[in-house]
Amino acid sequence: MPASTSSSVERFDDKARNAFEHAGKTTVYRGELLRHPVYTRVLHWAVALFFFLALFTGFGIYLPWLFRWFTPFFGGGPLSRVMHPYFGVGFVFCFGLQALNWLKPMIWTAADSRWMRNIKGVVSGEEKMDPPDTGFFNAGQKVQFWEIVGGCVVYLITGVVLWAGARTFGRIPVAVSYVLHDISALIMLGGIFIHIYLSTIGEPGTFQSMIRGAVSEAWAWTFHPAWYKQVTGRDPQQDCEEARRKMNSSTKPPKQS
Amino acid sequence: MADRKALQAEMISGHSGASPGLGMQRDLEVCKLVDTTTCIGCKACEVACAEWNDMPFTPTTFDNTYQTMPETRWNFWNLIKFNEHQNPDGTIQWLMRKDQCMHCADPGCLAACPADGAIVKYANGIVDFNQENCIGCEFCVSGCPFEIPRFNPMTKKVYKCTLCSDRVGEGLEPACIKACPTGCLKFGSKDDMKYIAEERAKQLRDNFGWQNAGVYDPQSVGGTHVIYVLHDATDPERYSLPKNPTIPWSYTVWKWLFKPVLGTFALFGFLGVIAHYITSGPRVAQPEPPEKEGPDAGINV
Ligand code: HEM
Ligand code: SF4
Ligand code: SF4
Numbered sequence: 001m002p003a004s005t006s007s008s009v010e011r012f013d014d015k016a017r018n019a020f021e022h023a024g025k026t027t028v029y030r031g032e033l034l035r036h037p038v039y040t041r042v043l044h045w046a047v048a049l050f051f052f053l054a055l056f057t058g059f060g061i062y063l064p065w066l067f068r069w070f071t072p073f074f075g076g077g078p079l080s081r082v083m084h085p086y087f088g089v090g091f092v093f094c095f096g097l098q099a100l101n102w103l104k105p106m107i108w109t110a111a112d113s114r115w116m117r118n119i120k121g122v123v124s125g126e127e128k129m130d131p132p133d134t135g136f137f138n139a140g141q142k143v144q145f146w147e148i149v150g151g152c153v154v155y156l157i158t159g160v161v162l163w164a165g166a167r168t169f170g171r172i173p174v175a176v177s178y179v180l181h182d183i184s185a186l187i188m189l190g191g192i193f194i195h196i197y198l199s200t201i202g203e204p205g206t207f208q209s210m211i212r213g214a215v216s217e218a219w220a221w222t223f224h225p226a227w228y229k230q231v232t233g234r235d236p237q238q239d240c241e242e243a244r245r246k247m248n249s250s251t252k253p254p255k256q257s
Numbered sequence: 258m259a260d261r262k263a264l265q266a267e268m269i270s271g272h273s274g275a276s277p278g279l280g281m282q283r284d285l286e287v288c289k290l291v292d293t294t295t296c297i298g299c300k301a302c303e304v305a306c307a308e309w310n311d312m313p314f315t316p317t318t319f320d321n322t323y324q325t326m327p328e329t330r331w332n333f334w335n336l337i338k339f340n341e342h343q344n345p346d347g348t349i350q351w352l353m354r355k356d357q358c359m360h361c362a363d364p365g366c367l368a369a370c371p372a373d374g375a376i377v378k379y380a381n382g383i384v385d386f387n388q389e390n391c392i393g394c395e396f397c398v399s400g401c402p403f404e405i406p407r408f409n410p411m412t413k414k415v416y417k418c419t420l421c422s423d424r425v426g427e428g429l430e431p432a433c434i435k436a437c438p439t440g441c442l443k444f445g446s447k448d449d450m451k452y453i454a455e456e457r458a459k460q461l462r463d464n465f466g467w468q469n470a471g472v473y474d475p476q477s478v479g480g481t482h483v484i485y486v487l488h489d490a491t492d493p494e495r496y497s498l499p500k501n502p503t504i505p506w507s508y509t510v511w512k513w514l515f516k517p518v519l520g521t522f523a524l525f526g527f528l529g530v531i532a533h534y535i536t537s538g539p540r541v542a543q544p545e546p547p548e549k550e551g552p553d554a555g556i557n558v
Contacts, residue, residue: 060392061371061392061394063371063520064371064372064375064390064392065372065373077390077391077392077393078391078392078393078412078413078414080392081393081394082393082413122540123533124537125537125538128540128545129543165395165398165399165408166395166398166399171398171399171400171401171402171505172399172505174396175369175400175505175507175508178396178399178508178511179507179510179515182519186523187519187523189523189526190522190523193526193527193530194526194529194530197530197533197534201539202530202533202534202540203539203540203541204539204541205541205542218543218544219542221543222541222543223540240544244544247547248547
């Protein structure tokens, strides 16, 4: 990426971040770290909202046989069809801003390739902590991010073709776009199941990063050790051991009399 | 011939299986025969169609031809196309062809439609749109090789010629047939119409010097339930008919392969995370409290 674009993107993001920081605020208590500023959180939930609106209107078009029962929420099948592209554009637009916002922390590194080779240990839960070189986002999150970036490009191109229709673009482009559009949606949907799981019950303590914006230090040194080291200057492994010693001494079974 | 029983569903979009009692009669298939060589372009069929289907006439565009409007509309299903074809020797042929839904045996509109019951193909060959179930996605427009389905922006649904399924179901002929003054339009069983069409083509070849006269009943869509006699069947494009109408392959691959396979895949994503939670459990921030020891720690499998 040329330096000039990257800096103009940064300038834009800084401005947006400042503006949103005036509109809302993030409280970081002692023992916590700032994870996502107001701007990122607002964008994330705008993305999620548009995603689900587009998803549910899309279901009504994809398989009316199964999903007809909830099209009335959108005023029926034909109206779902009319609104779906607007929700889609909202989704792609908001995610576009989020992509600019996250471009830098999402760059793939050698540490990410190592994380991916190690993925079995993480998924099985054998490795209680992520590898020490795991940064602000881990490789799994980066894969999801870039999948959505790719998905948005596919949605946008095929979506415009489907929106304008066979009378503008011809039959074959529409027939092919229809398939690509839906494949993209199904892949993204599968990813979102995993995403929602991991950011809520799968790794407790994550959800608050997108709600309040702050995470506990313990969460940070467990899941993103390199990021912890970078922002606190302390060693994640040592701090974890320290906390373990404290916990063990305080949770010693009370003396039986 | 065609009676109430002829309106048995044979295929339904987004739906598997046919209706009970299918195939109990023989020679059910109906057919409309359009003999382009005897059409005089009087447009009686256009009027009859608009009249029977209760379509008010709306303003149209004049495009320097005799054609009523440039193409069919959601509320105008039957249009005589006036094609001017110049022969190599410089002579002009004024070709009139009645344009409407072809009621394909293998309907591309139905193959493309995702909505349960929006398009029904009856055992008598009529392909009918059921607007009640239509969601206005217009996929049928891309599925149809004949540019037939038309979107109505007011109702957000798609409309086209019904081959007067309401009349045919009562044993009547379609309205256009009834109106035609020259006998250029005929209606009957597919076998009979095919026979008459071939006889007429033979007559044109033998007695009138149209060496290439023939019948248009494109097998690439399994044949149609509207067939044409053409002066020159080797070049249907001069009548604005596709030479080799086809259904995009992507619809077949999608419906019968990707849709079920990938849908199951996405569902497994959902089941997968639930399975992960109940077998492996969450990963929690470290340190966790020490695990329980001793006789009451439970069985550790
Ligand atoms: C109810 C649904 C959702 C919940 C609970 C949720 C929660 C979260 C949380 C807590 C994070 C921060 C993770 C961290 O700080 O490490 C996050 C990040 C993110 N979210 Fe969501 N999210 C949801 C839906 C979505 C949707 C629909 C999309 C896009 C289609 C999306 C895209 C992202 C992306 C790209 C990231 C950054 C990378 C990652 O953490 O995977 N999220 N989400
Ligand atoms: S001509 Fe078009 S609309 Fe009519 S049955 Fe064939 S594919 Fe469907
Ligand atoms: S617009 Fe066409 S493809 Fe879509 S639901 Fe209606 S009939 Fe089916």
